[in-house]
Amino acid sequence: MREPRDVIIIGGGPAGSTAAAVAARAGLRVTLVEKKAFPRYQIGESLMPACYWTFERLGVLDKLRRANFVSKQSVQFYSKTGVPSEPYYFPDFDPHESSWTWQVERSAFDQILLEHAAGEGVEILQPATVRDVHFDGTRAVGVLVDEPGSGTRDLRAAVTIDASGQRALLARKLRLRTLDPNLMNCSYFTQYRGALREPGGDEGVTLLVATQRAETWFWYLALPENRVSVGVVGPLASLVRGRSKIPQTVFEEEVDNCTVIRRRIAGAEQIMPVRVLRDFSYCSTRIAGDGWVLAGDAFGFLDPVYSSGVFLALRSGELAADAAVAACDSGDFSATALGSHGREYVAGMEALRRMVYAFYAEDFNFARFVRSNPEQTNALVHLLIGTVYRVPVDGLIAAMEAFSPLPSYEPLRLNER
Numbered sequence: 001m002r003e004p005r006d007v008i009i010i011g012g013g014p015a016g017s018t019a020a021a022v023a024a025r026a027g028l029r030v031t032l033v034e035k036k037a038f039p040r041y042q043i044g045e046s047l048m049p050a051c052y053w054t055f056e057r058l059g060v061l062d063k064l065r066r067a068n069f070v071s072k073q074s075v076q077f078y079s080k081t082g083v084p085s086e087p088y089y090f091p092d093f094d095p096h097e098s099s100w101t102w103q104v105e106r107s108a109f110d111q112i113l114l115e116h117a118a119g120e121g122v123e124i125l126q127p128a129t130v131r132d133v134h135f136d137g138t139r140a141v142g143v144l145v146d147e148p149g150s151g152t153r154d155l156r157a158a159v160t161i162d163a164s165g166q167r168a169l170l171a172r173k174l175r176l177r178t179l180d181p182n183l184m185n186c187s188y189f190t191q192y193r194g195a196l197r198e199p200g201g202d203e204g205v206t207l208l209v210a211t212q213r214a215e216t217w218f219w220y221l222a223l224p225e226n227r228v229s230v231g232v233v234g235p236l237a238s239l240v241r242g243r244s245k246i247p248q249t250v251f252e253e254e255v256d257n258c259t260v261i262r263r264r265i266a267g268a269e270q271i272m273p274v275r276v277l278r279d280f281s282y283c284s285t286r287i288a289g290d291g292w293v294l295a296g297d298a299f300g301f302l303d304p305v306y307s308s309g310v311f312l313a314l315r316s317g318e319l320a321a322d323a324a325v326a327a328c329d330s331g332d333f334s335a336t337a338l339g340s341h342g343r344e345y346v347a348g349m350e351a352l353r354r355m356v357y358a359f360y361a362e363d364f365n366f367a368r369f370v371r372s373n374p375e376q377t378n379a380l381v382h383l384l385i386g387t388v389y390r391v392p393v394d395g396l397i398a399a400m401e402a403f404s405p406l407p408s409y410e411p412l413r414l415n416e417r
């Protein structure tokens with residue numbers, strides 16, 4: 001007998017909502033289970049311009065344009081001595097709408113995407129929590145859902161897409177998750193009202209500011225309603241070991257160690273307690289199995305620098321949905337069929353990982369790299385825009401490795417079986 005649904009999606013963040021909308025639009029019967037009532041806070045406010053292509057495919061661009069988010073057109077770096085680079089204006093490199101984007105309030109952004117999925121016919125259970133994924137042998141066959149007021153029930157589907165974010169339900173259950181040993185970072189972050197904003201079209205610039213000790217760095221970006229998001233990132237060894245257990249204290253010590261940020265938030269009102277996240281750089285050794293696919297952070301996350309998280313979540317949400325649609329058409333729900341996009345997806349992610357490694361490498365300096373490889377400037381900015389799936393980046397990565405060797409890493413074992 002045919003199940004009442006084709007696809008179950010765990011999580012209503014950008015990866016889950018995208019996968020749901022794409023699969024439903026293709027005619028599949030989709031149920032999405034989201035644990036939290038929306039709107040809810042989530043970190044990850046700065047988008048990469050190349051998110052545009054998924055927004056366009058979803059048909060959600062107009063809703064986002066109307067949402068009053070801050071327009072982001074550039075990135076600027078500050079050295080540990082407080083010297084700014086020239087801003088990198090994305091539209092200068094490609095004057096198309098896909099070269100600029102937004103600094104978003106994630107509570108509003110995620111709600112727009114989830115409502116859009118509902119508009120495509122997705123059944124949304126919210127708040128409801130997936131407690132477990134059921135297997136019949138090696139094949140995922142559905143989930144156990146806990147809905148407040150209704151108790152627990154089994155939902156069955158041909159494909160389960162795990163988009164549960166850093167909870168990474170399936171990757172943890174199947175022990176697929178490996179922390180990146182080269183990115184053992186931690187982050188403390190908060191928001192202010194009334195802090196300094198750049199004038200005019202520069203308002204949405206993302207600042208990446210090295211602290212004076214240079215082991216840690218701040219992001220600083222403008223949000224709607226005169227708010228800014230400020231966070232510090234650095235190795236666990238310098239932000240956690242031997243430091244206060246009180247997040248506010250560590251955050252303030254880091255601000256004291258960074259004149260650029262201290263001046264920008266002087267006199268502003270802190271409107272959120274300092275939050276802490278760690279162990280966020282990891283990847284799964286598989287992207288799919290029989291009857292299941294991972295998307296977004298549930299598969300892996302690199303690092304906050306360059307703001308690639310939501311972009312990758314959107315892209316992998318699309319690819320996971322395409323895989324589910326193809327599987328439902330062909331009747332082949334094997335790991336090989338559902339994970340056929342894995343190599344291409346991971347190649348883009350790995351290109352971004354090399355850029356992240358370069359950012360943290362002591363011997364790598366982007367300004368010197370560009371001076372000695374001026375022909376790579378375009379490719380470099382394209383990578384910051386997020387064109388990894390549209391423009392070849394092999395030449396850039398080879399030139400970066402030749403300029404200064406980057407740390408090694410265990411290539412992912414995308415063992416599809």
Ligand SMILES: Cc1cc2nc3c(=O)[nH]c(=O)nc-3n(C[C@H](O)[C@H](O)[C@H](O)COP(=O)(O)OP(=O)(O)OC[C@H]3O[C@@H](n4cnc5c(N)ncnc54)[C@H](O)[C@@H]3O)c2cc1C
Nearest residue numbers: 011013014015035044046130165187296297304309310313
């Ligand atoms: C410090 C820091 C800063 C960052 N800054 C940026 C940035 O500036 N720009 C950027 O693009 N990215 C940033 N990121 C990354 C970004 O937050 C994530 O990559 C992005 O949110 C991933 O989207 P997702 O849909 O995969 O997961 P999420 O957005 O985490 O969504 C997962 C959803 O699943 C739900 N869920 C979890 N478990 C269950 C369950 N069992 N049942 C039902 N629902 C469940 C959760 O409630 C959640 O709504 C940052 C990350 C960190 C750690």
